Amino acid sequence: MYLLSLLEDEEIKLVSICTPHGTHYELAKLCLEHNKNVLVEKPFTTTLKEAEEILSLAEEKGLIAMPFQNRRFDSDFLALKYVITNKYVGDIVEVESHFDYFRREYPDFNGKYHDGAFFGLGVHTVDQMVSLFGKPNKVYYDIRSIRNKNNPDDYYHVELFYGNFKAIVKTNHLVKSPYPKFILHGTKGSFIKYGIDKQEECLKAGMMPQDAGFGLDPEENYGKVIYVDDCGNDKELIIKTPVGDYGKVYDNLYDAIVNKKEKLVSDFEILTVMEILETGFKGENPRVHVFE
Structure with missing residues (x-):
């Protein structure tokens, strides 16, 4: 009613x-x-x-x-985009994205394939790569249930191939030691970023976006670029993490609905992500699927 x-x-x-x-x-x-x-x-x-x-x-x-797709406005992802846009590492060779935890328990539940980690978390990491690079030529899948074979997947290692480079997206619920959130390698250098966006953590702690310090990344998590400049000199550059803002999703929706502007996530991107997700469960893993 x-x-x-x-x-x-x-x-x-x-x-x-x-x-x-x-x-x-x-x-x-x-x-x-x-x-x-x-x-x-x-x-x-x-x-x-x-x-x-x-x-x-x-x-x-x-x-x-x-x-x-609020994680297009994660601070860590915005830092990665900044480094790519400014070509600090030259032509991309490989980018690796992690969404890891250390959670040993995985109680039984009556879940389906779309209730696992790849649909739940991979939908964000895949979308981030699609938003940067578009549809891949082929995809390597390794999707598994590690902690509890009765449940949907809790681990995935998926590689998206784009011409001369690839994007790797991973989630593992048994990562005890801190691992970089993003690793980017290119023809001129590398970028490493530890630590995930803090907006969700702040919201869970009762903070609001207008509160001082909301979503700010600690300085020790700022990413570092190590690269060779045009004169052949080795350089190091600390990348201050941009401030993330999930509210921009709603700003865009307002413009799309009221002012008829382009929506944040295009239909092509939506369908590309859905095709990548669903194809991961059509056949045995590990395997490679070629996209048209």
């Missing part, structure tokens, strides 16, 4: 869907059918076909449908 009254309220223009993964498709479709724009928590849907249907319906209705 509450949902129907919400959908029938003409003043409501946007519905944010933060429900279990398996419900995203049906709820997004229902909202669009009632002429509501939708922001869908990751993953956008559980299959590529579902994503295509949702995006097609949104286009037909003249509405916005988009996943909540």
